[in-house]
Amino acid sequence: MGQQKIVVPYITTRDGEELGIGSMLRADPARGLYYANEGPHDRDRRGALWARQGHNPRDNAGQPTGEPLYAKVHPSRQRETMYELRCQICCQELASRTSLGYLFLLERPDGGTEPGWPEGELTTHPPLCLPHAKTSVERCPPLRRGHVAVRVKLARLYGVWGLPYTTGQDGTLHPAHDDERPVGYHDPRIRWHLAAQLVRRLRGVTVIDLKAELAAAGLGR
Template identity: 35%
Template sequence: MSSATSAADRAGAAVTVPWVALWEGESRVEPLRRDPASGFLRYAQEEPEDRDEHGVLWMRHIGPQGQGRPLFSQTHSRRQRQCMVSSLCQICGERIEPEDGRLPWLLPAREYGSRPKLVHTTGTPPTCRSCWAPAVELCPHLRTEGAKTLSVGKVVHWGAAGLLHTPGERALRWTACGYEDSEPDVLKRLLAETRLVVLQDVREVPLTD
């Protein structure tokens, strides 16, 4: 699903299937190879966008966006990363322009918690203000459990979460790795699915003005 051309369209139609959501037609992933000597993960034919600026390999989905059923509980790894890195709205896919140097963010109430906080770590991408109200209204999860609408002063890119290969183990296990906290060899054994950021100078704001 491509991003809409106007705020009205984005707030109405695009929210039905968030831009970041994975579709059934693109749910297959590219097979991985493991370097027998180092245990590092790689694709047979790597593309520049397969790794981020820290050398971490990202899951590559196969198939076209918009084909089949939308899988609302899953996100497309590359689109999730694009939202985090380029400040794109996870609902409509449009770039979010900061307001007075601050970014709008919409989080499930359960993830954020019941108490206000100044710092929060998340894998949930930002959401533009135009998409706040329709997202809360149309998303069953947010409608049932509630949402927190936030204004964020600073975003720090902490790391990535995904499947980590440990030498001597056949299975991959879900792990979160910090870019600065993890050894380079560990990062090269990670197949990332989710970009993790730390939100700083967080303020709760009303859903609508």
């Protein structure tokens, strides 16, 4: 049998795409975090400040080049796919959508689930097209350990997940690594978060049989 083709999610950071926060990050009591040389692409449409990260050249298929760092998500590419509801793996396709809504794959929580889950779930995982949903459940280690496939009628923008900062008595900035969590656009604390991933809240959730959908689309084994 031939080897499986390596599929790297579009949102994966590649070797050489360095974070570019450096000494440009500043703080103001009223404004919160900002860059000393801030440009028009440093904030999203709702005003959240985003982490800067480099971009490697693209290949002929429009995909980033460089060795993949699978454990790291590229901030702007995650933001792009989540905002536009494009497939997180190829970005070439809009996410699969039926009368039940967009297709998302969710990791099953290790400690069990709350009643009603996953209705109302906050997620940083962009949706998928149907062929790459198949690829994901077959090859992604966290999903292979346990996942739920859902269709979502309303995936509303909620806020961002990122690193909050505090200021010391001398005015220096300090990242609070122990307090990374989603923060809503409505929350004034978002001014002190450096966004790394866009968050949507899932409403109108229907758990689906992904294998059945794949088979109906001719994508089964």
